[in-house]
Amino acid sequence: MRRPTLEEVATAAGVSKMTASRALRGARDVSKDNILKVREAAERIGYVGNQLALSLSAQHTNLIGVVVPTMSNVVFPEVLSGISAVLEGTGMQAVFGLSEYDATKEREIIRNMLSWRPAAMIVTGLDQPDDTTRLLRQAGVPIVQVMDLDGEPVDFSVGLSHTAAGEEMAGALIASGRQRFGYVGSGLGRDLRAAKRKAGFEAGLARTGLRFLAEETAPELSSLGLGKRLTQALLEREPEIDCLYYSNDDMAAGGAFACMELGIAVPSRILIAGFNGLDIAQALPFSIATSYSPRRQMGETAARLALQAMTDDRKTLERVVAFTPRISLAGE
């Protein structure tokens, strides 16, 4: 049971394939009579056009390839959401792929996507290995690298500097009087942006001669549960801490829960600082510090940039779109 082809629609309508094609596309040079006949025939036999043939013939697709590392951190679904919203109604279609923070897997996904001849690609981060970068460069379509700024983009980058974000958070926390810092992290080594924030934070501490008095990290990806466990472990080892920096808000919220269970006042006794500005950081009944990252907006901007680069002259577009995360210490 094969799907009906345009040829079959044409036969059913008693016209040629070419006339049927024109009729369905609303092209000119078709009589009203035939338009009706073809539409009716197509409807009747349930014809659905074949993008494979169309795209092969037209030498381009309406596909935009999007690669993100994971879905288990809400920021990426939000980026996808922003991309999807901008593409809505443009006739473009996003194709998603998950790299699981694995460079090899990422390259295979990108190669796979490129074999579909997408009109543009949006990938996460700037830290791809050289062979992946070459692949992207040779694709001959606009490449937008999203989420990060610390590095050199293939074509365009849309994001924020995680190094700077970490450093500024450190500065703000020191300015607020904190002195004994600890770090709780997850998935370092894989999550390069979290690692950049940590490095930036440490640089910020170093400016006033400070450093982390304790660290607790795990290779797993971030989660509330992990943040809670690692925080408990860290506070047991080093109870004198007065400020904890986390790899992100999920971990930080978990840490906040740990403090609640231990009866530790937040933020008076221990200040908890994360990254992202998730919903949870605001809804919590007490304040935790965070940097608001405009995830959805970055997705939207990346998609818009990709669309522009497809049509406009690429040279006239800004190569780098920088966002600055707003730091909040007070939970608002």
Next chain:
Amino acid sequence: MRRPTLEEVATAAGVSKMTASRALRGARDVSKDNILKVREAAERIGYVGNQLALSLSAQHTNLIGVVVPTMSNVVFPEVLSGISAVLEGTGMQAVFGLSEYDATKEREIIRNMLSWRPAAMIVTGLDQPDDTTRLLRQAGVPIVQVMDLDGEPVDFSVGLSHTAAGEEMAGALIASGRQRFGYVGSGLGRDLRAAKRKAGFEAGLARTGLRFLAEETAPELSSLGLGKRLTQALLEREPEIDCLYYSNDDMAAGGAFACMELGIAVPSRILIAGFNGLDIAQALPFSIATSYSPRRQMGETAARLALQAMTDDRKTLERVVAFTPRISLAGE
């Protein structure tokens, strides 16, 4: 600057297109010498195969279309994650689409995807309008409907009964001694599964002659912040409530935060019940009730089923894969 074609690789290697094709695919009937020459040429000029031509020729693709309503509820990213994991290494590629809980948008996405001739489709829920169902049925490929069971699947359904889940939660809460119930919901009218849970819960209450004493709902999608606001509003109107049922765990956790701020003991004074069994329901420093839904597992099962139905005889496969959510009142 067009991408190089197989023809160009062949010319560069000094062989015919056909030999080049065979060499790159590792097919037989090519000399070792030519294999090397073609591989080298392809590598040198950065050849990437063209899936459009391949799939058009082969009359099938390696695409699996996946449609979910939103990314702003973590359960869907998790389903996607499960699908993606199962497809990993099978050569199949997932293509995602977001319907935003809009039936018209959903139909357009499905039509769009079908025009790419996917090898299977995975869509959310069983409540598509008739024209969408017809579209799916006529596609001639395996259709897996995921997340829900209350309805008749086109081919296969993988999920749980939300009606039953609501009803059972009501029973469990009544059995635990609660009597004055309230409901806090979001996105009803759009989120049909949340509506089913509510209806089931009400049926469960009705069995012992009970009903919701107060409801607070909003058309927006669920979020922690919304759950918090609606809970505050509801408790102001109806402070005598001793149990609140929520459309899901996001909302419930928001409600829990609202109670904390109001100094209301949870669960002793008010029991809070959600749905999904999210991470947050466990990490919270006090217990909230929830039904654990195996989101990732449903995604995995749906993907596996799609793969099987593509190869095996469809008739031998179970049409319905049912999961039963485990209810937890105690936060574990």
Next chain:
DNA sequence: TCCGGTATCGATACCGGTATCGGTAACGTA
């Protein structure tokens, strides 16, 4: 020397659309 088998290669057709271009019919006008 001749023959069958094996290894290797390439010409051709085809997948299902659309661009292109030439053809036909109808009509108005000189």
Next chain:
DNA sequence: TACGTTACCGATACCGGTATCGATACCGGA
């Protein structure tokens, strides 16, 4: 009547791969 214009239609080529099948070269054995 002859001709140009307009409206409409369809045959053909092409996009970039692979399946198929026939061709060629080489080898060993009779």
